Structure formats: structure tokens, C-alpha cells
Amino acid sequence: xxxxxxxxxxxxxxxxxxxxxxxxxxxxxxxxxxxxxxxxxxxxxxxxxxxxxxxxxxxxxxxxxxxxxxxxxxxxxxxxxxxxxxxxxxxxxxxxxxxxxxxxxxxxxxxxxx
Amino acid sequence: xxxxxxxxxxxxxxxxxxxxxxxxxxxxxxxxxxxxxxxxxxxxxxxxxxxxxxxxxxxxxxxxxxxxxxxxxxxxxxxxxxxxxxxxxxxxxxxxxxxxxxxxxxxxxxxxxxxxx
Numbered sequence: 397x398x399x400x401x402x403x404x405x406x407x408x409x410x411x412x413x414x415x416x417x418x419x420x421x422x423x424x425x426x427x428x429x430x431x432x433x434x435x436x437x438x439x440x441x442x443x444x445x446x447x448x449x450x451x452x453x454x455x456x457x458x459x460x461x462x463x464x465x466x467x468x469x470x471x472x473x474x475x476x477x478x479x480x481x482x483x484x485x486x487x488x489x490x491x492x493x494x495x496x497x498x499x500x501x502x503x504x505x506x507x508x509x510x
Numbered sequence: 511x512x513x514x515x516x517x518x519x520x521x522x523x524x525x526x527x528x529x530x531x532x533x534x535x536x537x538x539x540x541x542x543x544x545x546x547x548x549x550x551x552x553x554x555x556x557x558x559x560x561x562x563x564x565x566x567x568x569x570x571x572x573x574x575x576x577x578x579x580x581x582x583x584x585x586x587x588x589x590x591x592x593x594x595x596x597x598x599x600x601x602x603x604x605x606x607x608x609x610x611x612x613x614x615x616x617x618x619x620x621x622x623x624x625x626x627x
Contacts, residue, residue, distance in 0.1 A: 439618040
């Protein structure tokens with residue numbers, strides 16, 4: 397079945413530095429890739445997403461890149477701030493005639509050191 | 511963004527009792543809602559997919575008689591944990607899918623922490 401691998405599991409960066417989280421998916425039919433931020437005791441919050449017909453998307457300090465051939469997608473956070481500290485999850489989904497289910501990665505705990 | 515409300519945020523119950531968790535889409539109609547379970551420091555595990563007006567589709571290994579899901583309207587889905595036991599203690603999160611055919615953005619509720627004594 398569909399599987400999503402996410403690396404690293406933990407990441408510590410100095411404030412102002414960049415952070416990169418990588419995911420690999422297995423099902424080539426996946427066509428939608430969201431990223432979620434989850435703070436302790438809260439539900440996941442959508443921060444950015446990308447569809448399979450696009451290679452890159454940017455929203456202020458956050459960007460996502462997609463390599464369909466390699467089945468990789470990555471989250472890039474620039475100029476990190478302490479409030480970026482959280483757990484980040486990637487996911488892959490099949491829309492259109494699919495079930496719209498998400499397959500989540502295992503999560504990355506990001507810590508931004510002030 | 512779209513708002514999903516989940517209630518209660520925290521519930522403590524005695525072993526053997528049933529607990530109902532509500533998930534509401536506040537400013538949109540959700541054809542599909544999803545229920546997840548999350549253990550500490552782990553990822554979200556999909557339990558079931560709930561479509562309005564039809565029976566929920568459960569993931570492999572999830573007991574449908576234990577976790578009853580009702581999706582009676584386009585804005586409300588409920589999860590009932592029946593005859594709860596300590597091993598059912600967990601963080602339960604719902605999400606709602608925005609849009610129609612081809613739209614697969616999910617917005618999540620804040621989660622419900624269930625503690626079974």
C-alpha cells in the first residue's frame with residue numbers, strides 16, 4: 397500500500413537559519429501533497445500544499461518543492477523563528493477518483509533555538 | 511481558512527462507559543470527514559472515512575463496533591467510543607474535506623484527548 401517516509405525525525409536549528417524536511421511517497425498516483433504543523437495538544441494546521449502539476453510553491457518564508465519522477469517532496473522554512481518550533485507532518489493523497497485519504501509521514505520535530 | 515470545531519477537547523470516563531465526540535464544519539459543508547487517532551509522539555493514524563448519509567469506511571484493524579461513526583449532515587460527524595477501556599485512551603482528531611470532486615484539502619479539528627480510567 398501507499399507509504400510516506402519523512403526525514404529527519406528531529407531537527408534543531410538556530411534562529412534565523414533554514415530548515416528542510418524531506419518526504420518520499422510510494423504511490424505514483426498521488427497528486428496532492430499538503431504539509432501540516434502541529435503544536436503540542438492541538439490539531440494539525442495546514443501551512444502549505446502542492447499539487448502534482450506544479451514543481452514548486454512559495455508562501456512567504458515557507459516553500460515546498462516536488463519531484464514527481466523521484467517521488468520526493470520537501471518543505472523549506474527560511475529565517476526560522478522560535479514560534480516555528482512544532483511537529484511537522486507531510487502527507488500524500490490521491491484525489492479525483494480516489495478516496496481523498498491522506499497518508500501521513502512520521503513527523504519531524506523542529507526546534508528553533510533562540 | 512475553513513474552521514472545524516471538535517468537542518469536547520478533553521474527556522475522562524470510567525472503563526465500560528461510552529463517549530461521544532463531535533466534529534463540526536463551521537463555515538462550509540463537508541461531504542467527507544475523517545477520524546484519526548494519534549498516540550504520543552506518533553503520526554496520525556486514519557481510523558475511518560465518513561461520507562454524509564452513508565456508512566463509514568473503516569481502515570483495516572479498526573473495530574467498527576467499538577468506534578461508531580455517524581455522519582448525519584454535511585456539517586456534523588460523530589465518533590462514539592463504546593465500552594471504553596484504558597487502551598482506548600488516546601488523542602482523537604477529526605478532519606473535514608473541503609470542496610467537491612477533485613478537491614482534497616482537509617482541515618482539522620483541535621482534537622479530543624480521551625482518558626479512560
